[in-house]
Amino acid sequence: MKQKIGGAVVGFLVLWSTLLHAAVEGAPWLGELDGVVERARKEFAVPGIAVAIVQDGRVVAARGYGLRELGKPETVDAHTLFAIASNTKAFTAAALAILVDEKALAWNDRVVERLPWFQMSDAYVTREMTIRDLLVHRSGLGLGAGDLLFWPTTTYSTEAVVRRLRFVPLATSFRANYAYDNILYAAAGLTLEQVSGKPWPAFVRERIFAPVGMTESKTSASDLRPGDNAATGHAKYDFKDLRTVPPTAWDNNLPAGGIRSSVHDMAKWLLVQLDGGRLPKGADGKEQRLFSEARQREMWSLVTPIGIAPASVPALAPLVPNFRGYGLGWNVNDYRGKKIVSHTGGWPGQVSRVTLVPEAKLGIVVLTNQEEGAAFQTVTYSVLDAALGAPATDWVAAYAEVVKKGQANADESWQKHVAARDAASKPSLPWAKYAGTYRDAWYGDVSLALEGEKLVMTFSKTAQLVGDLDHWQHDTFIVKWRDRSLNADAFVTFALTPDGAVESVKMEAVSPLTDFSFDFHDLKLKPVGK
Numbered sequence: 001m002k003q004k005i006g007g008a009v010v011g012f013l014v015l016w017s018t019l020l021h022a023a024v025e026g027a028p029w030l031g032e033l034d035g036v037v038e039r040a041r042k043e044f045a046v047p048g049i050a051v052a053i054v055q056d057g058r059v060v061a062a063r064g065y066g067l068r069e070l071g072k073p074e075t076v077d078a079h080t081l082f083a084i085a086s087n088t089k090a091f092t093a094a095a096l097a098i099l100v101d102e103k104a105l106a107w108n109d110r111v112v113e114r115l116p117w118f119q120m121s122d123a124y125v126t127r128e129m130t131i132r133d134l135l136v137h138r139s140g141l142g143l144g145a146g147d148l149l150f151w152p153t154t155t156y157s158t159e160a161v162v163r164r165l166r167f168v169p170l171a172t173s174f175r176a177n178y179a180y181d182n183i184l185y186a187a188a189g190l191t192l193e194q195v196s197g198k199p200w201p202a203f204v205r206e207r208i209f210a211p212v213g214m215t216e217s218k219t220s221a222s223d224l225r226p227g228d229n230a231a232t233g234h235a236k237y238d239f240k241d242l243r244t245v246p247p248t249a250w251d252n253n254l255p256a257g258g259i260r261s262s263v264h265d266m267a268k269w270l271l272v273q274l275d276g277g278r279l280p281k282g283a284d285g286k287e288q289r290l291f292s293e294a295r296q297r298e299m300w301s302l303v304t305p306i307g308i309a310p311a312s313v314p315a316l317a318p319l320v321p322n323f324r325g326y327g328l329g330w331n332v333n334d335y336r337g338k339k340i341v342s343h344t345g346g347w348p349g350q351v352s353r354v355t356l357v358p359e360a361k362l363g364i365v366v367l368t369n370q371e372e373g374a375a376f377q378t379v380t381y382s383v384l385d386a387a388l389g390a391p392a393t394d395w396v397a398a399y400a401e402v403v404k405k406g407q408a409n410a411d412e413s414w415q416k417h418v419a420a421r422d423a424a425s426k427p428s429l430p431w432a433k434y435a436g437t438y439r440d441a442w443y444g445d446v447s448l449a450l451e452g453e454k455l456v457m458t459f460s461k462t463a464q465l466v467g468d469l470d471h472w473q474h475d476t477f478i479v480k481w482r483d484r485s486l487n488a489d490a491f492v493t494f495a496l497t498p499d500g501a502v503e504s505v506k507m508e509a510v511s512p513l514t515d516f517s518f519d520f521h522d523l524k525l526k527p528v529g530k
Contacts (some may be wrong), residue, residue: 013477014095015452017270033383037065039396040378044403045242047075047369048231051379052263054363055387057275059267068369069244078264079216081230082367085257085345087354090273090299092188092255093135093329095203105195107132107298107328114191123297126166135328137180138304143223145185147517148443150253152348152464158252162187167442169349169524178304178326182256182456182517187253197367200255211279211290212272212344214265226310230260231369233349239485244371245485246464247347259343263365266354270363273341299328300341302360304329313405315398318390319381336388344373346515355380360420362387363377374399410513418512422473428496429475438505438525443465446505446525450480457492478510488518502527 037049048066053060099105111118111129120126125140133139146168148154149161156164163185172179189200196203201219209217224230233245250258261269268438268462271278277291282310311317321333330341330423341356353376355364364383379397385393435450445460448469459465459477467481467489475494487509497503504527507520 010441011015016118032386033061033379035064036290036382036396037379040375041057041066043396043400044370044372044375045236046368047234048080048369049148049379050076050078050080050082050263050367051373051383052078052267052270052365053383054267054270054274057271059271062263062267064263068230070234070242073524074229076231076369077229079229079262079504080367081216081218081224081228081260081262082352082369083221083233083257083345083347083350084259084261084266084367085347085350085355086182087343087345087352088255088257088259088328089135089185090278090343090354091204091208091259092185092192093299094208094291095192096111096131096135096188097299097328098282099192099195101292101295105131105191110193111187114194115162115187117163119163120186121166121169122174125170128174131191132328133175133504134184134191136326137178138302139179139181139184140170140172140174140176141168141179141181141183142522143179143181143515144516145169145171145179145181146442146517146521147181147519148459148462148523149183150186150250151252151517152462153248154252154461156252156461158186158190158254161252162190164379164442178306179322179343180516182253185256186253189253192255201258203261206292207225209265211288212265213268213280213394214261217259217261217265219260220251220254221247221260222251227523228350229262231350231367233347234370235349235485236371239407239487239511243485246483248348250347257347261367263367266365267363268355269355270357270365274358274361274363300330300332301327302332313398313401315393315401318393335384336390338388341347344376346371346373351419353380353383355388357384362389371401375402384460385517406513413512414510425473427471429502434494434502436502437528439528440523440525443523445528446523479507486518488514488520490520492520 015257031300033464041049047070048068052062062078064078064080066076068074068076068080147389149156149164192203193199200397204219234242235245250295272290276293276296277289279288279290282288304326306324311320311388324333331343333340338357338359343354345352349371351368351371351373352367364380366379367373378399381395432450434455435448438446447458449456455469457467457469464483467479469477469479472478477492478489479492490507491510493506494502495504507518509518
């Protein structure tokens with residue numbers, strides 16, 4: 001099996017030499033790409049994938065595979081819209097770079113100079129936070145801190161989300177460590193609006209989409225209309241049963257992940273990026289720019305170092321970089337001796353990756369409609385290896401091993417919980433005594449109500465977070481969300497006072513596979529009016 005697959009990839013390498021001179025469609029090597037994508041779709045149960053590849057200033061391929069939605073005949077093509085999620089962050093960085101070029105702001109401007117009401121939980125961090133700091137994940141916040149303010153969709157406004165930052169605790173010292181966040185991109189969007197006088201969506205449409213020629217792209221899922229050529233997200237409910245997920249929008253933090261785009265449009269974005277911000281020449285033949293080369297260098301320069309871990313499985317050893325870090329809206333690392341500028345995106349039911357190799361003038365975008373990043377990794381590294389003349393590697397098999405190991409680790413984690421459980425234990429209080437309203441300083445209110453013989457948890461600002469509590473042991477329960485696409489069931493543990501009243505409630509995700517944006521562990525819930 002390995003030898004057979006290796007032969008297919010070797011064939012891909014041989015045929016890659018035709019790429020530089022190939023027509024946009026019909027190039028011989030596309031058959032090899034088709035095989036890699038279709039294997040990835042089958043192995044990782046992805047209904048639809050779209051891929052675009054650009055090199056040397058041209059679109060080499062832009063095409064789709066599979067279905068927009070399981071059970072329906074419409075197929076994915078180059079114009080199918082997907083959620084690009086956190087690949088949006090590069091657009092937010094570019095929007096601010098435009099204003100830096102215009103001298104309307106500087107990267108080192110303090111945020112409080114633009115948003116006087118801006119406040120972190122620490123006075124020093126509040127005073128010293130700069131525009132650059134908003135983009136590079138070194139604020140001191142923990143991984144995904146505050147994401148529950150907008151993930152899943154909440155009723156908070158963007159400004160309300162950012163104003164609540166003052167209650168979100170810091171996990172480390174300012175600028176000391178890398179920890180990915182989304183919430184500060186909301187602050188970046190509000191800063192953009194304050195400086196430019198335009199809301200983030202209007203600025204991106206007018207100052208980026210229009211000049212780049214991204215006529216199909218939208219700044220929010222809310223802009224989609226019935227009949228649009230758009231992919232539907234899919235997830236494995238309870239990590240097992242593949243089904244469509246409910247449609248969602250993220251309108252209170254669009255700068256972190258709101259954009260919907262196609263590989264047709266994203267290819268244009270990649271070409272501008274690889275050309276240092278230069279736009280296609282207009283009818284008058286004059287050079288035009290989205291942003292300057294200086295700004296391009298800044299966005300692609302490593303600001304926040306990221307620790308390098310060993311490969312999770314031996315097959316991924318070639319992916320361990322010599323350096324790794326985050327720039328302005330982009331990840332920066334090396335691969336096969338080349339600098340790589342990239343980002344990934346995760347949305348309920350859809351994940352994606354954008355990859356640039358500046359030295360090779362190569363860009364790759366892979367959009368998918370299932371929550372399995374192994375598919376976009378497989379396609380990306382297959383193309384990279386072909387382009388860079390690297391040894392043949394069966395990336396489908398390698399990432400299948402990663403997925404298998406991740407599931408095994410999750411199963412082991414669950415079995416440890418089961419082994420430690422005192423199944424014969426009883427709650428300390430009658431179920432009705434746990435009912436009531438609980439408040440976290442940064443999220444707000446969470447209610448527990450007795451419905452029949454069940455306790456039901458409801459997050460006041462998040463319609464999808466409604467779940468039933470099952471007793472686990474002692475004063476710990478498991479909340480099982482009624483929306484089973486979330487894959488985010490959580491332990492709920494009550495701490496009692498010496499007099500037997502509920503003093504506080506803590507939560508943590510049950511499975512290590514749960515998305516980090518469900519930051520239940522950061523909640524510190526206290527009873528209201530008790």
